[in-house]
Amino acid sequence: MVKRTSFEGDSCPIARSLEAIGDWWSLLIIREAMLGLRRFGEFQSKLGMAKNILSARLRSMVDHGILTTAPASDGSAYQEYVLTPKGRGTxxxxxxxxxxxxxxxxxxxxxxxxxxxxxxxxxxxxxxxxxQDGRLLSPADTMLKPRPAPRRRSA
Amino acid sequence: MVKRTSFEGDSCPIARSLEAIGDWWSLLIIREAMLGLRRFGEFQSKLGMAKNILSARLRSMVDHGILTTAPASDGSAYQEYVLTPKGRGTxxxxxxxxxxxxxxxxxxxxxxxxxxxxxxxxxxxxxxxxxQDGRLLSPADTMLKPRPAPRRRSA
DNA sequence: GCCATATGGTTTTATGATGCAACCACACAA
DNA sequence: TTGTGTGGTTGCATCATAAAACCATATGGC
Known part of the structure; x- marks a missing residue:
């Protein structure tokens, strides 16, 4: 398989983020959504991207729980794409x-x-x-620690 | 042309960032570099990515001023890739x-x-x-303002 | 009702990007 | 000289993306 290597199972949280929003367009779509855009056509004309790509990205982000489709808002039988809390968390x-x-x-x-x-x-x-105690941290002041193993028994 | 739309001239700073580090691998390479990796082979075996892709990414990031090639370090006639301040700024x-x-x-x-x-x-x-005054800001507490036009004369 | 048009997509097709394997160049060692 | 390891480049198959055509459903004019 050549399958554009997926990071889905990766244990690195950065890789996991990139799996969801690491492509060319997702973050720009989210940016526009953050500014209030909701409709397919709005995104398409504002970002100037191909409609099929937009369609695919929107669906992917809905699948990832970043966007939700709300049924209407101005009655026009179509759907709108609004950010979930996870989406706003970006x-x-x-x-x-x-x-x-x-x-x-x-x-x-x-x-x-x-x-x-x-x-x-x-x-x-x-x-x-x-x-935690409020000190400002530079990159050099930080390090990675393995996550403590989840305790199976006493959960 | 189908040219994978470049954001190079875009006025949005987010798009400009994505132009440099918005692809699948760059941020992961930077992450490894941040942890101390320097050599081609180290990146390649740690990330498990194809060598040609790694090669292309490294060159692109060097071009963008995110990495620099340092001539050696252990004498081995090859080069190392180290983060610049711009790279550490990520x-x-x-x-x-x-x-x-x-x-x-x-x-x-x-x-x-x-x-x-x-x-x-x-x-x-x-x-x-x-x-500026230290208040904690949520997304809703912020807005975008047009950048003040650069004054030509009295610079 | 009938046609034109706008919205919200999907399908088709062409090209660029990616993944993998093979190959090449160089350094060093035996 | 041959072998081995590092640091890549080259070819080719496949995937993702882009552009445009196409389709379905309203909406509006007549």
């Missing part, structure tokens, strides 16, 4: 991608938008990773 | 992907590792997005 990923571009892109002047807090209208801070 | 993206799996994956018991702070050995907190 927000930090989108922000991280955005901030990475803002910080390291070779042509940051081409970036058209900035993310601000809607209350004050000022740019948000960089995402920060903290320890 | 850390929050990896953490965000990891945490999304941890929170929403259907089979979280299959996730083998947890990210801890190396000082205390305790799991890290969730990534948090804050406003």
């Amino acid at each position: 927000f930090p990923i989108l922000v991280a991608l955005r901030q990475w571009s803002e910080e390291f892109d070779d042509h940051p002047e081409e970036i058209a938008t900035i993310l601000v807090d809607s209350d004050k209208g000022r740019p948000v801070r960089k995402l920060e990773l903290r320890a | 850390f929050p993206i990896l953490v965000a992907l990891r945490q999304w799996s941890e929170e929403f994956d259907d089979h979280p018991e299959e996730i083998a590792t947890i990210l801890v702070d190396s000082d205390k050995g305790r799991p890290v907190r969730k990534l948090e997005l804050r406003a």
Whole structure:
């Protein structure tokens, strides 16, 4: 088989995420959904992507529990695609991608938008990773530990 | 042309990130590099990916300034691939992907590792997005604003 | 009712990307 | 010289993607 290697059974959580949203379009669809788009045609015209691909992606994300199809909203017999909590949970990923571009892109002047807090209208801070006790952590301050084995008996 | 649509000129910072690291393998390669892998063979055997694909990805990431080729280190006439600051800057993206799996994956018991702070050995907190004044922000507390036009004259 | 048009897709077909295996180049060792 | 390991490149089969055509169901005009 040549089967574009699936990460489904992989034990790495990053690989598992990529399995669901690691393709070209999914995160952009989620981004648009986060901004309020709901209808097939809206996504299609906004993103300019092929309709068959959009169709496949939407279905895949529905299967993964990232989107749900809501029956209507304006009566028009069609369905809408709305984010589930799992879908909205990708927000930090989108922000991280955005901030990475803002910080390291070779042509940051081409970036058209900035993310601000809607209350004050000022740019948000960089995402920060903290320890349980609140210390700010850099990559070097972290390490991976094997997950404790699930206790079978006393669950 | 069918040319797998490039996001290179896109003004959306998320699309721009995906252009560089939005494919199947790049983030996994970066993850391994973050853990200390450096040599072609190490990546290849650890990730189990085809050598030609690895070769293409490494070259692409070098072109994007995410990796650099260092001439040696153990004398063996070959080169090593090490992360640049831009490459290390993807850390929050990896953490965000990891945490999304941890929170929403259907089979979280299959996730083998947890990210801890190396000082205390305790799991890290969730990534948090804050406003300039320190308020914790949810997706709904944020909005996108057009970037202020670059002033040509008084730069 | 009848035709035109918009929406929301699916099907068809062509090409680029990926996966695998084979091959090549180089370094080093026996 | 031959052998072996590393670091790739090349060919070919298959998969995914893109573009466009096609289809089904409303909606609107007449």
